[in-house]
Every structure is written in structure tokens, then in C-alpha cells.
Amino acid sequence: MDAVDSGASPVDSRGHLRIDLLGPVRARRGDSPLALGPVRRQAVLAALILRAPAFVTYRQLLDDVWGTEPPGTGHRVLSSYVYALRKTLNGASAGPVHSVIHGGRGGYRFVPGGARTDLEDLVELVARTQGAKAEGDFDAALDHGGRALDLLRSEPLPGLPGPLADTERQRLARQRRTLHQDRAECLVLLGRYPEALDALMACLLYT
Structure with a gap:
């Protein structure tokens, strides 16, 4: 899938992430x-991206x-997950300073621009x-x-545990309903009434 008219492909031979x-x-x-490993590790990555920068x-x-119900080992589990994610996501020549996940006192940050995401594509398309x-x-x-x-054809973050993933799935369901409503309104204004009815029926599926 291409980036939204960004001038560069998110998946290309230059090694973009x-x-x-x-x-x-x-x-x-x-x-x-x-x-990316097990779902809990994926959930940590998703949380860092969702809260970036x-x-x-x-x-x-x-x-x-x-x-x-946090693990008894606390931040040691997080450290092991982030270590594995860095090994997977960082470019071959990237050292700790150039990692897509930066560490600091008591936490982590996903570097803005460290990767292109479909969430960014969605935000741009909704704005347009x-x-x-x-x-x-x-x-x-x-x-x-x-x-x-x-972009919203599939369930987002399927199987990922935790309150943040649940909240994001609910937010994206609302976003999908709004997009269907906007589509129906545009079709009505263009006089394409049967298609507008289909869009409204699709909207009801996500109510």
C-alpha cells in the first residue's frame, strides 16, 4: 500500500520502515x-506508536x-520486549542513538518519523x-x-490485549461510522440515492 501522495513509497527498496x-x-x-513476536510485545509497540511522540x-x-494485572517483574518485562523490538525494527547500521525506540529515565518514546504507519495514512485521508x-x-x-x-476493512489491532488497544478499536469504529455517514451525504448531494442507501446501511452495521 502506498503512502498518501507523500512522494515516497512506505515499502521500497531503500529500506524504509x-x-x-x-x-x-x-x-x-x-x-x-x-x-514482531508475541501479541504482548506487539501491544507494547502499538502503545508506543499510538502515544507518539x-x-x-x-x-x-x-x-x-x-x-x-501487570506482571510481577514490571519494567524488566518491558525492557526485554523493547530490546527485542529494537533488534527487529532498527536498520542494520542503526546504533542505540538512531533506534526507532528511544529510552529515557523511566520509560520509552517511539521516534516521530521512525516509520510510516497506516494510521498516518488514515489521518491524512480523513482530513482530505x-x-x-x-x-x-x-x-x-x-x-x-x-x-x-x-484501510479500515479489517478489525484494527486484532487480538492485542490491554485497555489502550480496546480504546483504539472503539475510536476507529466511530471513525468508520463517520466515514460512511460522510459518504452517504456526498452521494445524496450528487443524486446517487441507491448508493447513498447502501452507505447508510453500512453505517448501521457499525452502530
């Missing part, structure tokens, strides 16, 4: 898929991923949808909105 969260959590560097404390990460609709360019709004809905 791509991470997708709007379906099964996946990562690629260039054309090579990267193994903020610095995330150990306590916040434990709450995000384990909720009210709303902008085109506000300008009365309903065909463009349908195009951008359709591409955004394509």
Missing part, C-alpha cells in the same frame, strides 16, 4: 517482512498493555475527505473517503 496497525500488526523494512513511562505502558466535502468537491470527498474506508 513500514508498520501497519489497522489490521494484524505487521512491519516491513523495504520488501522484507519483520517478525510522547514519552511513555513504564507505569503508563504497563497500564496500557496489562491493565489492572473533510476538506473536499467542505469545499463542495463531493467526487473528491468520495475518492478520499473510499480510500480511508479501504
Whole structure:
């Protein structure tokens, strides 16, 4: 999947890092898929990305991923997960200073721009949808909105544990409903009533 008119492909021969969260959590560097390990480790990565560029404390990460039942070993588990994620995600020549995950006193931060994500693509497409609709360019709004809905075809973050993943799934379900509503409105304004009805029916599926 290409970046949203960013001028560069998120998966290309130059070794750009791509991470997708709007379906099964996946990562690629260039054309090579990267193994992210067990779901709890994936949940730690997702939490860092979702909270980026903020610095995330150990306590916040434990709450995000384990909720009210954190592991007894606490931040030592997080350290082992982050170590494994760095080995997987960092480029071959990247040292600790150039890692996509920076450590600090009591927590970690996912470096802004360290990877292209489908969440970024979604944000851009939603903004373009709303902008085109506000300008009365309903065909463009349908195009951008359709591409955004394509990103939301699968369940986001499937199987990932923790309160943050649950909250994000609910937020994205609301986003999908809004996109279907916008699509229906644009179709009505274009006089395409049967398609508008289909969009409204799709919206009801996510209510």
C-alpha cells in the first residue's frame, strides 16, 4: 500500500520502515517482512506508536498493555520486549542513538518519523475527505473517503490485549461510522440515492 501522495513509497527498496496497525500488526523494512513476536510485545509497540511522540513511562505502558494485572517483574518485562523490538525494527547500521525506540529515565518514546504507519495514512485521508466535502468537491470527498474506508476493512489491532488497544478499536469504529455517514451525504448531494442507501446501511452495521 502506498503512502498518501507523500512522494515516497512506505515499502521500497531503500529500506524504509513500514508498520501497519489497522489490521494484524505487521512491519516491513523495504520488501522484507519483520517478525514482531508475541501479541504482548506487539501491544507494547502499538502503545508506543499510538502515544507518539510522547514519552511513555513504564507505569503508563504497563497500564496500557496489562491493565489492572501487570506482571510481577514490571519494567524488566518491558525492557526485554523493547530490546527485542529494537533488534527487529532498527536498520542494520542503526546504533542505540538512531533506534526507532528511544529510552529515557523511566520509560520509552517511539521516534516521530521512525516509520510510516497506516494510521498516518488514515489521518491524512480523513482530513482530505473533510476538506473536499467542505469545499463542495463531493467526487473528491468520495475518492478520499473510499480510500480511508479501504484501510479500515479489517478489525484494527486484532487480538492485542490491554485497555489502550480496546480504546483504539472503539475510536476507529466511530471513525468508520463517520466515514460512511460522510459518504452517504456526498452521494445524496450528487443524486446517487441507491448508493447513498447502501452507505447508510453500512453505517448501521457499525452502530
